[in-house]
Amino acid sequence: MKSLYFDKELTLREVPMPTRAPGEALIKVLMAGICGTDREILKGYSAFRGIPGHEFVGRVVECEDPKWMGKRVVGEINIACGHCSWCARGLGRHCPTRTVMGIVNRPGAFAEYVALPEANLYAVPDLVTDQAAVFTEPLAAACEILEQLTISPGTRVAVIGDGRLGLLVAQVLKQAGAEVTLIGRHGSKMNLAKTWGIHVFNDGTQEFAASSFPLTVDATGSPGGLSEALRLVEPRGTVVMKSTFHGAANFDATKLVVDEVTLLGSRCGLFAPALDLLKLRRVTVQPLITKTFPLNQGLEAFEYLNQNSALKVLLDMR
Amino acid sequence: MKSLYFDKELTLREVPMPTRAPGEALIKVLMAGICGTDREILKGYSAFRGIPGHEFVGRVVECEDPKWMGKRVVGEINIACGHCSWCARGLGRHCPTRTVMGIVNRPGAFAEYVALPEANLYAVPDLVTDQAAVFTEPLAAACEILEQLTISPGTRVAVIGDGRLGLLVAQVLKQAGAEVTLIGRHGSKMNLAKTWGIHVFNDGTQEFAASSFPLTVDATGSPGGLSEALRLVEPRGTVVMKSTFHGAANFDATKLVVDEVTLLGSRCGLFAPALDLLKLRRVTVQPLITKTFPLNQGLEAFEYLNQNSALKVLLDMR
Numbered sequence: 001m002k003s004l005y006f007d008k009e010l011t012l013r014e015v016p017m018p019t020r021a022p023g024e025a026l027i028k029v030l031m032a033g034i035c036g037t038d039r040e041i042l043k044g045y046s047a048f049r050g051i052p053g054h055e056f057v058g059r060v061v062e063c064e065d066p067k068w069m070g071k072r073v074v075g076e077i078n079i080a081c082g083h084c085s086w087c088a089r090g091l092g093r094h095c096p097t098r099t100v101m102g103i104v105n106r107p108g109a110f111a112e113y114v115a116l117p118e119a120n121l122y123a124v125p126d127l128v129t130d131q132a133a134v135f136t137e138p139l140a141a142a143c144e145i146l147e148q149l150t151i152s153p154g155t156r157v158a159v160i161g162d163g164r165l166g167l168l169v170a171q172v173l174k175q176a177g178a179e180v181t182l183i184g185r186h187g188s189k190m191n192l193a194k195t196w197g198i199h200v201f202n203d204g205t206q207e208f209a210a211s212s213f214p215l216t217v218d219a220t221g222s223p224g225g226l227s228e229a230l231r232l233v234e235p236r237g238t239v240v241m242k243s244t245f246h247g248a249a250n251f252d253a254t255k256l257v258v259d260e261v262t263l264l265g266s267r268c269g270l271f272a273p274a275l276d277l278l279k280l281r282r283v284t285v286q287p288l289i290t291k292t293f294p295l296n297q298g299l300e301a302f303e304y305l306n307q308n309s310a311l312k313v314l315l316d317m318r
Numbered sequence: 319m320k321s322l323y324f325d326k327e328l329t330l331r332e333v334p335m336p337t338r339a340p341g342e343a344l345i346k347v348l349m350a351g352i353c354g355t356d357r358e359i360l361k362g363y364s365a366f367r368g369i370p371g372h373e374f375v376g377r378v379v380e381c382e383d384p385k386w387m388g389k390r391v392v393g394e395i396n397i398a399c400g401h402c403s404w405c406a407r408g409l410g411r412h413c414p415t416r417t418v419m420g421i422v423n424r425p426g427a428f429a430e431y432v433a434l435p436e437a438n439l440y441a442v443p444d445l446v447t448d449q450a451a452v453f454t455e456p457l458a459a460a461c462e463i464l465e466q467l468t469i470s471p472g473t474r475v476a477v478i479g480d481g482r483l484g485l486l487v488a489q490v491l492k493q494a495g496a497e498v499t500l501i502g503r504h505g506s507k508m509n510l511a512k513t514w515g516i517h518v519f520n521d522g523t524q525e526f527a528a529s530s531f532p533l534t535v536d537a538t539g540s541p542g543g544l545s546e547a548l549r550l551v552e553p554r555g556t557v558v559m560k561s562t563f564h565g566a567a568n569f570d571a572t573k574l575v576v577d578e579v580t581l582l583g584s585r586c587g588l589f590a591p592a593l594d595l596l597k598l599r600r601v602t603v604q605p606l607i608t609k610t611f612p613l614n615q616g617l618e619a620f621e622y623l624n625q626n627s628a629l630k631v632l633l634d635m636r
Contacts, residue, residue, distance in 0.1 A: 045572070086553070094553035094577065096529070148578070211414070223571070235404070235412035244575050253541070253567035254363070256583035257559055259412065260466070263581040265574035 003051045003111035004298040004315075010042055012298060015051070018107060018115040025068050025118050027058035027075070031134045031292075032109045032315045034305055036165065036221040038102070040245050042302070046103050053110035053315075054102040057124060057133035065118055074136040076120040076271050077101045093268050110298060112317055122271045125279045134314060135168070135285040136274050142168040143277070144269030145217065145240055146176055153177035158213040158232050161220035162189040162200075164288060164312050165242060169219050170198050171283040178215075183208060183228075186309065192287055208232060211259070217242060223249050226263075235259040240266050288312045321369045321429035322616040328360060330616060333369070336425060336433035343386050343436050345376035345393070349452045349610075350427045350633045352623055354483065354539040356420070358563050360620070364421055371428035371633075372420040375442060375451035383436055392454040394438040394589050395419045411586050428616060430635055440589045443597045452632060453486070453603040454592050460486040461595070462587030463535065463558055464494055471495035476531040476550050479538035480507040480518075482606060482630050483560060487537050488516050489601040496533075501526060501546070504627065510605055526550060529577070535560060541567050544581075553577040558584050606630045 005013040020026045033055035041048045054077040060068045079099045080092030087095050101116065102108020124133045142165065151157075155178045159170045162184025170193055174180045181199040184190050190200035201208055216233045217240040218225040226249050229239045239261060256263065277283045292314040293301035305313050323331040338344045351373035359366045372395040378386045397417045398410030405413050419434065420426020442451045460483065469475075473496045477488045480502025488511055492498045499517040502508050508518035519526055534551045535558040536543040544567050547557045557579060574581065595601045610632040611619035623631050 248568050249571035250566050250568050257562050257585055260583045265578045267575055
C-alpha cells in the first residue's frame with residue numbers, strides 16, 4: 001500500500017499492508033489531518049520512525065467483532081495495555097507501556113490502511129462529514145482542558161496562538177461558557193474567530209497588559225508561547241500548556257513562584273465529547289481546512305504547511 | 319542604628335532609625351535568619367537595594383495600638399494596600415502594589431530596628447523560643463503547600479533538596495500525614511530527617527526511578543531542582559516549585575505536556591498555622607541552626623553560609 005514514511009526524512013513509499021493483531025480492526029483510511037506534532041516528529045520529536053499520522057477518519061474493512069464491519073470510524077490514538085493501574089482508572093492515555101499511533105512505536109494513518117484495536121474505535125455519526133470527523137482527535141485534545149479544569153461561566157481566558165489548535169481550543173472554551181480572547185498575529189485567522197464571538201488581539205504590533213487573565217492557554221506550539229502565557233496570567237492563575245515541541249522550554253521561574261501560578265500540561269482527550277461537539281455543531285471546523293491533497297502528494301502537503309497562512313491541511317485517500 | 323546594607327555589595331553600615339508610618343510599630347529585632355532569597359538578592363534577585371532580611375523575631379518598642387507594646391512578635395513580610403480585590407480576598411500576599419520587607423522596596427530585618435504595620439504582626443507564644451520563632455516565616459512558606467493542595471493521608475511525596483527549606487517542607491508534609499522521601503546529598507542533613515521518620519535517598523551516588531511519586535517538591539533553590547522534580551513525578555502528578563532564584567528555569571516541556579503534569583508555584587504562607595506548629599512542637603527547628611552570629615559579624619555570617627554543610631545561620635541582635 002502507499003504511505004508516507006519517516007526515517008530521517010519523509011518519503012512516499014510502498015509498504016506492506018498492516019497486519020491485524022487479535023482484537024484489532026483493519027481500517028481503510030478516508031482522510032487524515034496533518035498536525036503540529038507530525039511536523040515536530042520530522043524535527044526529531046519522540047524519535048519516531050515509520051508512518052506518521054494520528055488524525056484520521058476511516059472505514060472498517062476487517063474486524064473481529066462483526067458490529068464494526070463497514071462502519072465509518074475515528075480512533076483513540078493511545079493503545080494501552082488494558083491491565084495496569086492507569087488503565088484500571090480509565091487513564092489508558094497514560095499507560096506506561098502504551099504505544100501511540102504515528103507517534104510512539106506504532107504505524108500511523110498517513111497510508112491507505114491502518115490497524116487499530118477495536119476498543120479504540122468510535123463510530124462517526126452520519127451527520128458528521130469526513131472533513132469534520134478528521135478533527136475529532138485535535139478537538140478531543142482541546143476538550144481535555146474541560147476534563148482537567150472547571151471553567152465557571154464568564155471566566156476570562158486568553159488563548160495564545162491562532163493556529164489550528166488555538167482556534168479549536170478557543171471554540172471549545174467559548175461553548176463551555178468562557179469569555180475567550182484569542183491572541184495571535186494572523187488577520188484572517190482572527191477574523192474567523194471573531195465570527196464565533198471570540199475577542200481577538202494582535203500581539204504582532206502591540207502587547208497585551210501583563211497579569212490580565214485568570215486562565216491562559218499556550219497553543220502556539222513553540223517555546224515562546226509559554227513565556228507569553230505566563231506573562232498574561234494573574235497571580236494564582238492557571239496556564240494550560242497544550243504545545244508539544246521538540247526541545248526544552250525556558251520560563252521565568254520567579255513569576256511562577258512569586259505569583260503562585262499553576263502550570264498545567266494538557267495532551268490527548270476523550271473522543272466521545274469531541275464527537276458530540278461535532279454532531280451538535282457547537283464548534284465549526286470546516287473553515288479551518290486550508291487545502292486537501294491526495295496521499296501521493298503528501299510531501300507537497302507538508303511543504304504547503306510551512307506557509308504561515310495555512311491552517312489545517314488534509315490528506316484524502318478516498 | 320547598625321544594619322547590613324546591600325547596594326551592589328553587602329556592607330555593615332550605620333543608618334538612620336526607621337521612621338514609623340501611621341499604623342506601624344517600631345520593633346527591636348531580637349534575632350533574624352538568613353534565607354536563600356537573601357543570597358539570591360546578593361546575586362541580583364528582585365533588584366533590591368537597602369537592608370535585606372525578612373525572617374525575624376523582635377519586640378515592639380513603639381506602636382499605635384497599645385496592645386502591642388512590649389510584645390514579642392513576628393511579622394508577615396508582605397505589606398499590602400488593604401483596599402484592592404486581592405486584599406479583599408485575604409490575598410494581600412498577591413496585592414499588586416505591595417512592598418515586601420527586605421525584598422521589594424522596603425527595609426528588612428538585618429538591623430537593630432525595623433518598622434512594620436501592626437496589621438502584619440503576630441504575638442509569639444511564650445512557649446516558643448526566639449530561636450524557634452525566627453523560623454515562623456520559612457515555616458509558613460512550607461505550610462503554604464497545605465493551603466494550595468489537599469494531601470491525603472499516606473500520599474507519597476518526594477522533597478528534593480535537603481537544605482533549610484527542604485527540611486521544613488519535609489516535616490510539614492510528614493505531620494500532615496504524607497509519606498515523605500527526602501532526596502538530597504548531605505549525609506548529616508538526611509540523618510537528621512531520618513530521626514523525624516522521613517525516608518531519605520542520596521541522589522549524589524544513584525538515581526531514583528523516574529515517575530515514582532504523585533507529588534514532588536522542588537526545594538533545592540537552584541534551576542536543576544525543577545528538572546529532577548519533574549523527572550520523579552508520575553503522569554497526572556503535581557510538582558510544587560518552592561525555589562526562588564535569579565534567572566530563567568529550563569525544563570522538559572514534553573514531559574510536562576505528555577504526562578499532563580501540574581506545576582505549582584508556591585511562595586509565602588500564613589503565619590498562624592506556622593506558629594501553631596511551633597507551639598505544638600509538631601516540627602523541629604532547633605537542630606537546623608548551624609551557627610549564630612552577632613549583627614556586627616553579619617558579613618562573616620553570609621560567608622559562612624557558602625559552606626555546603628551549613629543549614630540555618632542566624633543573626634543575634636539581643
